[in-house]
Amino acid sequence: MDQTRLPREVVYRECHDERAVWEAIKTLQVRGAPAIGIAAAYGVCLGIKSAPDDEQAFFQRLDEVASYLASSRPTAVNLFWALDRMRRRAETLRGQPLDLIRKALLEEVRAIHEEDRALCHAIGRWGESLIEDRSGILTHCNAGGLATAEYGTALAVIYEAVAKGKRVHVFADETRPLLQGARLTAWELKAHGIPVTLICDNMAAEVMKEGKVQAVIVGADRIAANGDTANKIGTYGLAILARYHRIPFYVAAPSSTFDLQLSHGGLIPIEQRDPREVTSPFGIPIAPEGIDVYNPAFDVTPAELITAIICEKGVIRPVNKETIAAILGR
């Protein structure tokens, strides 16, 4: 589903090679950390369809395809995690017939896809215990079914709370520049019949001050070993506003989002995107020509501002290196 066309049109695109998958990830037709991991893994299968029938050449091609797909976006770690998992699966089968390896890789990506569904449901179940009945919940960007195989991460918590009979009202930040909150989260929640109010990003503080928000829940693109969390630009500011208003701030993400190689969030590479996303939304110029623009796609929220991280293995609280290692078991 081409998410750049939502909510005005529901358009499905077929990708027949890895280049089409790369393009779909780069242009945010597929987005959301878990979803781009799954898409890239499918991209590997497409890329090796035409690989040579010689083992060495096959593995070289596999490597090239995975490296190429990894170059689509730099911040979300699930992308690299899924590609590594595909590469490792192939390695274990070295020496086997190439058709068997191809088949095993297709099974591997289907497993990743299926596991993601299960992970999201587990995140929902762990997270819903943190939600009180009659809560206002603020979310940013889209960490819902459109960002994962199904159900979502931050939104899984909301879906599960509603399934348990809790009454919630969601405030969705529109999330400039690409408006994933307005286009995707509002659309997805409305389709699920969950009460949702759309606000501009700069209204979050006012909504909190008015007592309408009892929890903030967001997804994540990469979490460092100490809990510092990269997520859509604007998340860091929201965490500060939540702290000021004494509102709990939760991050919901599968364990594949943790990058324990990185000791802290300052080491997470942040993608800078095209200034035209800011100056010409929908091709309409809203700013003077040639104006200088700063357009980071993500920011990093320090662990100290995060009340808890919800992953499929449980709720990490407080958030620090030790509690993360304990829950992840690595």
Add this chain to the structure above:
Amino acid sequence: MDQTRLPREVVYRECHDERAVWEAIKTLQVRGAPAIGIAAAYGVCLGIKSAPDDEQAFFQRLDEVASYLASSRPTAVNLFWALDRMRRRAETLRGQPLDLIRKALLEEVRAIHEEDRALCHAIGRWGESLIEDRSGILTHCNAGGLATAEYGTALAVIYEAVAKGKRVHVFADETRPLLQGARLTAWELKAHGIPVTLICDNMAAEVMKEGKVQAVIVGADRIAANGDTANKIGTYGLAILARYHRIPFYVAAPSSTFDLQLSHGGLIPIEQRDPREVTSPFGIPIAPEGIDVYNPAFDVTPAELITAIICEKGVIRPVNKETIAAILGR
């Protein structure tokens, strides 16, 4: 100048009656607290051109016109201040020939207009002392020449600092939903040759974290007796972010922006605007049809988050009831 058309087109509109002025204020063709006060005062002169030649009927018409113009927007107090000043001037001339009163009122609005220019320059001179050389300055919405007779309030401080030879770099929040920062502030600063970088509202925290901002300066639409300040939605959140990053947060506004009748900011009426400003910028739908929207045009920043208020009479610091009364001399 129809500011809704900037920066793509520079369109001037002539207003021949008070209805056209009301419409121009309501639709934000004229905006910025001081500028709408001046426009409304001119609207009074237009409205009484066709007033009856009988004194009682003349004053009744004057009253109707002023009340009508006052209904255009509820939050900025300069509107009511300018209209009251026009009414008071007329009252002092009761008994005089009506043509003389008409002439005196036109002189009064020209005086308001001229005084505003002088006030803005005074604000600039007081404020520039707070700006260090080589500063990054973040501003929100437009508190520049386009919001006043000339020069501006928040931007006057920047213009004056630059005139004094200080090197500054401005970060302009785009200011959703109506994008006054992108359309007006970026345009105005670029035209003055001042380095400016446009950001989305939700990027302010990241820019602060990166150490690029040494001061935040904004305008104001109404300031209560204790210093609580109503300004464009998003200002309150910015003030919290500035406090978190230990960055000074300044408000620049003429003394006509103070409403000493109101003991605190909770009493300031906040305008709610059309949801379509959020859901359909430029007529392009970006959100699901029928989605619920919250669209307050302003928020109130508590005095405790404001480092200083800069008005034409001096710098009020710290900000509280006593320091405000002392500087305003009332």
